[in-house]
Amino acid sequence: MSGDFLFQAFVYLTAAVIAVPIAARLGLGSVLGYLIAGVVIGPFGLGLLGEGGEDIMHFAEFGVVMMLFLVGLELEPALLWRLRGPILGLGGLQVVVTTAVAATVAYLLGLPWQQALAVGMILALSSTAIVLQSLAERGQLKSAGGQASFAVLLFQDIAVIPMLAIFPLLAGTVATAPGDAHGADAHAATTLVSGLPPWAQTLAVLAAVAAIILGGRFLLRPVFRAIAATRLRELFVATALLLVIGIALLMNQVGLSAALGTFLAGVVLANSEYRHELESDIEPFKGLLLGLFFLAVGASINFALILAQPLLILGLVIGVVVLKFTILLALAKVFRLGTDQALLLAFALPQVGEFAFVLFAFGVQEQVFDGSVADPLVAVVAISMALTPLLMIFFERVIRPRVGTKETAAQEPDAIDERNPVIIAGFGGFGSTVGRLLRANGVGVTVLDNDADRVDALRRFGLQVYYGDASRYDLLIAAGAQEAKLLVLALDTPERTLDLVHTAHKHFPHLQILARAFDWQDAHDLLDAGVPYVYRETLDTSLRLGTDALRLLGFRAYQAQRAAQTFLRYDEESVRTLTGQRGDRTVYLLAARQRIADLEHILQADLTGIDLARDDGWDAEPLRADFARVVEKTD
Amino acid sequence: MTRILILFAHPALEKSRVHRRLVRVAQEMPGVTFNDLYEAYPTFDIDVRREQALLAEHDLIVLQHPLYWYSTPALLKQWQDLVLEHGWAYGSQGHALRGKRLLIILSAGGRAEAYQPGAFNRFTIREFLAPIEQTAYLCGMAYLPPLIFHGAHRMTLDDIGQAAGHYRHVLEALRDDALDPAALGAWQTLNDALNIMPMIGKSTQAVTQ
Structure with a gap:
């Protein structure tokens, strides 16, 4: 078992270590590298993966949860509040309009309205993982288009919850006998609260959210402080992981999205002094898990199905992408984004997201539709996700240079937080x-x-x-x-x-x-x-003490002050001169001996070198001598 | 009784023979406040409020300094720039110095005849001091003719003792209102007005006459 685990880890890591640098070198971005690596090691490539592919995907989805936590950490509550317009307006309209249009098309293609609606809702979602990662890699996250993308993705994450609630109501059009739910997602179906009446469920949800906000505000800081005081770095990492996993579990128990919960926790902690440390601790785990997730998506692309109905799949992919693209572009213009930022949004979000895998499985389990509908669409989702990095590259290289407005730079000072x-x-x-x-x-x-x-x-x-x-x-x-x-x-x-x-x-x-x-x-x-x-x-302080010592001994204040300034300048020059002369001696001398050698060196220079009492401009002696000569001559 | 404030500016008093002696006189004199600027502000960080308070408490302000490049030492210029604020010392609201008197007591290396049109320094000392005279005018102060110790570099100890005597005499007379400021106004220098000859050598007499 553990040998099997190690082998799997070896395969995944090898694939990532080989494919991602190549993709990055070719300017394709890490996401595409992972996806290609996944295809290569998947059942239709080298077939190196065991049966665990599906499980890996669920495991790796946790990377998305961590990513949302990190996104939350970057977003202070005040900024989130400022984004409420785009989140509710742009995000809400995107989900509603895309669902309506996609469902209508599906209905016209012959699906019953219930199935059409379910499919429409699923297709409205986009991939948080791929989009945010790609935007971050390109430094576009804080541009207007990037922020709009984020707002839409955030609304979609919230929208998953009512979708999961609506799906059971859409069942009943599937003729086949109830399947054995093929081990599908227990994710939303069985939770602690699922047996409770609706008001109690709502109460539990509110309580969980309140717990995160209040806990984050008042409990986590002392905890982090205590942990930090131990000065054991791994303990801090463990605490950070514990926090994220704990919130994910809590959210699942009350039927909310884990990503949403950790996002909330991130926002609460965005103002905390431990924010940077949390970011840098969670970051590597997020990166690895997201990479794993992309690998799993690549590996899950069912080439057999695609090759069986190539035209249908291709047509669906193009149809879905063009549909989503058009709606996004139109909405972006309605919300007054600049042309290049609107195009950025449209090119970033036209794929279908990872939640589609969950929802299709859930839909089959709840008998909303059967495999004949879901399976080709799952392939469409995977391909659309794989296309995203290519579309982004196309946008960057071909479209963007031709669009005049460069809003990124102008937007910069206003973006995420003040530096x-x-x-x-x-x-x-x-x-x-x-x-x-x-x-x-x-x-x-x-x-x-x-x-x-x-x-x-x-x-x-x-x-x-x-x-x-x-x-x-x-x-x-x-x-x-x-x-x-x-x-x-x-x-x-x-x-x-x-x-x-x-x-x-x-x-x-x-x-x-x-x-x-x-x-x-x-x-x-x-x-x-x-x-x-x-x-x-200690230099300036000791010179100040020396200055006062001179004054107490009867020196004029200004004379002492000038003497200290002259000494300071001379001493700084000496340090720089001696640095050049030190050469290889450092290698041979112990530090303590070096210090003594330096001291000897400078004391020597003090004795033989420069006269530290300058300010000859105020010295009348030479003048007096000069006058004496003139007087003698004239007298 | 006139309250006297001496603003003394000398960056290297330890090198000065004349001023060291004058300072001793001033510091021991009742009714005279001696404000040693280079001692108080060696980093040029002037306490403006303290200086203004001092000015307000006195009737006669004396600027005492060596003549450096035909002007005051740097710190005294800094003092003028910072302390004589608009709205306090001058301007429509600045009346703090109105009615006070200003006197310059300075030492100069050159002899008196060197400070004449056509001579080595081409201008009189009174002319070199025009900026301060105008400053006093702008602040509403009466400007007294300056007291000048010429040839400071060539004074013998006896000369310096004599100079200190004149210095004491002038300060005491001003303190005790024994001198009529209005009558002094007509003279180029205080030396002329009082027939003071605190300069060495025979040439002095000729100039002051």
Whole structure:
């Protein structure tokens, strides 16, 4: 059993590792790569998969649930509220109009009206998984068209719930005897609440939603804080997974879509300081499961059926895609999207979604229709999903360059959330002072810190502080490193600082780095690493103390001040000069010996080198001598 | 009794022989407030409210400084820029300084005859100080002729002692209202008005006469 599992995992991973990079290199996007890999290893390709294909699909659907959670995390409640118009208006009309037209066509093609209506509803849905992944890969998620796509998909996810409720009412036109429900989806049929009267069911649904919102608001933060305080990263990952799985289970028990529930939880947590950490923890699981899901879709395409009725299937695919495309385009224009954004929406959403697999199985089980109707349509759904990445590429390469308006750029500042120009990594005494100065002057800062208690305290003062290890690439991405201008490094240890410098240089070369250094050694390392702005943390403070010492000894305040400034400039020059001279000695000398060597070096330079008392402009001595000569001559 | 505020500006007092001596006199004199600007604001971060409060409390404002490049040291210019605010010192609502008097006491390296048309410095010191004179006028202050210690670089210790005596005499006379400001207005410098010769060398006498 476990050997079988390992073999399956090996096949899936191999297929993904080979196909996805090739697809990405060819500019086809990862979704198409997964789909092709699925076809190759599927029953009509190499036949490497056992009977578990169907189960894998259900398992992998969990990737969609995770994706919705992540989408929710990106959406603050305020933004969701702003999107209510597109969600209800555009999304609602898309589902209603597409259902009506598709059902009418199906009815005209000879299906009884009940079956036609059921099919129409199913075809109205689009694929959240494929669309969001494709849009995200192309950076289109935050454009107007991307947001419209998201709004429509969100409404569709909600619409699945009443559809599941309506299906049993449409039964009765199928002549055949009740089948044994071929192990189909128990998903919606058997839940804790299914035996209850409708009012109690409604109550249970409301209670579950309230539990998510209130729990997310008041319970999760202390829990995450306690977990974060253990400083065990895997425990945080486990907690994040537990949260998502727990909500999915709860939602299933009250008959709601798990994706919807986790989306809600994501929105509730969007304002929390753990948002970035949650994102980067769930992200890999979501990616793998979604990949698995796409593989399963590819593998499930029934080529035997297609080859048996090629014209029918082809005709249906074209019919469905053109129908959905036309309706989407028309609605987008009604809702005043720019031409290129309307086309983006229409090219993104014309496929039928993964919920179709569930609903067709459910429909057969509930005897809404039988296999002769469902099976060809399932093939149509799979093909339409596989076509989506190709359509998107077609849009990107052929259509978009010919459409004038470039709304993406103009829309950018308004999109998802406001990005701050400065990221401060580490918010102890040093970083917080920098942050306070910038904020006091109206500069927004995003703070990354991995001290859970501190993060919590700072949040209470309304700072945008996030918990996490700042040297991680994904966390930097989440914090908006691509849009930021400055990265301030005020971390606790030189090692982590250097790690972050390397990460930032590699992935975000546009970021200007300002780094706190601890001592000479550390300053050398940072300068060597190519950071031009290096600040030894004790330098200015000790010079201020020295200045006051000079004053107490009777120096004029301004003289002491000038002396400290001169010394500071000279000392900074020395650090930079010595960095160049260090060379290979670092390799041979232990750090402690290096420090002593550096100290000796600079003390030597102090003794032999420059006179630190300058300001000759105020010195009258040479003038006096000059005058004396002039006077002697003239006298 | 006139309340005197001395705004003293010297970036390198430790290098000055003349002002060190004058400062000692001023600091010991009753009825005189001595405000050492470079000591109070070594980072040029002037406390405007404190300075305005000081100005309000006094009747005679003395600017005391060495003449650098025919003008004041940098901090004293910064002080003018920041403290003499519109709406406070001047403008339709700015009456805080109205009726007060302004006196400049400065040291200059060159001899008196060098500050003449056709001479080495081509202008009189009074002419070089025109911006401050106009500032006083704009603020509604009476501008007194400046007191100048010429040839500061060549003073002997005796010269400096003599200069300090004149300095004390002028401040005391102004404090005790022994000098009539209106009568002083006609003179180019306070040196002329009081027949003070705090300069070294024989040439001094000729100039002040």
